Amino acid sequence: MNKQIFIQQIQLGNMANFSYIVGDKTSGKAAVIDPHDETDTIEAAAAKTNLSIGAVLLTHGHYDHTGGLKYYADKLKLPVTLSADEYFLYVPHCTTLSRVKDNDRIQLGSFTIECLHTPGHTPGCISFLFEGNLFTGDTLFVDAVGRTDLPGGDAATLFKSLQKIKQLPDATIIWPGHDYGSVASQTLKTLKLENPFLTCKTQKDFLSLAG
Numbered sequence: 001m002n003k004q005i006f007i008q009q010i011q012l013g014n015m016a017n018f019s020y021i022v023g024d025k026t027s028g029k030a031a032v033i034d035p036h037d038e039t040d041t042i043e044a045a046a047a048k049t050n051l052s053i054g055a056v057l058l059t060h061g062h063y064d065h066t067g068g069l070k071y072y073a074d075k076l077k078l079p080v081t082l083s084a085d086e087y088f089l090y091v092p093h094c095t096t097l098s099r100v101k102d103n104d105r106i107q108l109g110s111f112t113i114e115c116l117h118t119p120g121h122t123p124g125c126i127s128f129l130f131e132g133n134l135f136t137g138d139t140l141f142v143d144a145v146g147r148t149d150l151p152g153g154d155a156a157t158l159f160k161s162l163q164k165i166k167q168l169p170d171a172t173i174i175w176p177g178h179d180y181g182s183v184a185s186q187t188l189k190t191l192k193l194e195n196p197f198l199t200c201k202t203q204k205d206f207l208s209l210a211g
Contacts, residue, residue, distance in 0.1 A: 002131050005111060009175060009184060010045055012036035016179035017064055022130055023051040024109025031055040031108055033128060033135050034177060035068025042068065056080045057106070057113070059137025059177060060125045061090025062150075069094050081106060083117060086124025087152035100126070118165060120158020121146030127165065134188070135175045140165060142174070142181025145197045148210065159206040162198060 006023040013036050021042065023030030030051035035042060046053050056072045059065060061082060072078045073094035082091065084099035091097075100106070102117035106128075114129040121138040125146075128135040138146035139161055148155040170189035192198050200206040 005131050005133075006030065006049065006051060007130075007133060007175070008045055008049075010036075010042060011179055011184075012038045012041060013064065015064055018175070018177055018179060018184070019068070020135060020175060021046055021049070021051065021053065022108070022113075022133075022135075023049070024111050025050070027109030028052055029054055029109040031057050031106075031113075032068070032072065033057045034059055034065040034137060035072055036064070037067025037070070039068045039071040054078060055106075055108075057126075057128055057135075058082045058092075059127065059135060059139070060122045061086050061092060062122065062138070065137065065177060066092050073097070081115075083115075083124030083126045085117065085119065087122050089151060090122055090124070116164065118161035120148055120155065120161045121153055122150070123152045123154075123157075125161070129168070129172075132169070132171060133173045133175060134165065134168065135177075136165070137177040139177075140174060140191070140195075140198075141176040141178060142183055142186050142191065143195060144180050145195075145210070146177075155207055155210045156203060158210070159200070159203045162206075166192060166198060 008021040020033040104115045106113040116127045118139045172188040
């Protein structure tokens with residue numbers, strides 16, 4: 001991992017959510033990914049670094065990944081990034097919201113974060129690729145994948161998104177949106193061998209497993 005990047009994973013809430021602080025140590029600039037409503041904990045973690053949180057990135061719009069917007073967007077007025085394809089029911093109401101598409105890039109200090117459209121859990125799920133680290137939200141967990149039975153979800157679409165993720169380098173580190181696994185993060189190489197949903201070779205096999 002590049003020594004100039006910073007990644008902190010913070011588990012919050014009764015659904016084992018992960019919020020993340022990611023940053024550029026050289027510039028001191030940082031962003032928070034999927035801020036849980038326990039923002040005091042996130043801010044306490046940020047205060048221990050030399051980084052300043054200046055933006056919010058949302059993998060999708062479900063409430064357990066957007067609760068912190070009352071603080072970061074409404075109070076601090078930080079810019080918020082969400083997919084342009086997100087389901088209208090899951091689009092948060094904040095004046096600082098901007099919408100991105102697949103392959104758009106976000107500048108973070110001297111680094112860029114690439115937005116990969118990975119729908120299926122919701123129509124607008126984004127995975128954020130940052131220097132060999134992929135923040136997958138509820139698209140992909142260590143031992144499972146996101147559910148597709150909520151409004152806007154689609155299992156066949158999720159299968160296609162997983163095939164897209166599988167094309168990334170094996171050394172890519174997967175950082176999920178929940179602690180639903182034996183470890184908190186893992187390389188894509190290992191997940192391709194051990195996550196049963198990634199080992200499915202056909203959409204039919206995946207749909208059978210996903211129910």
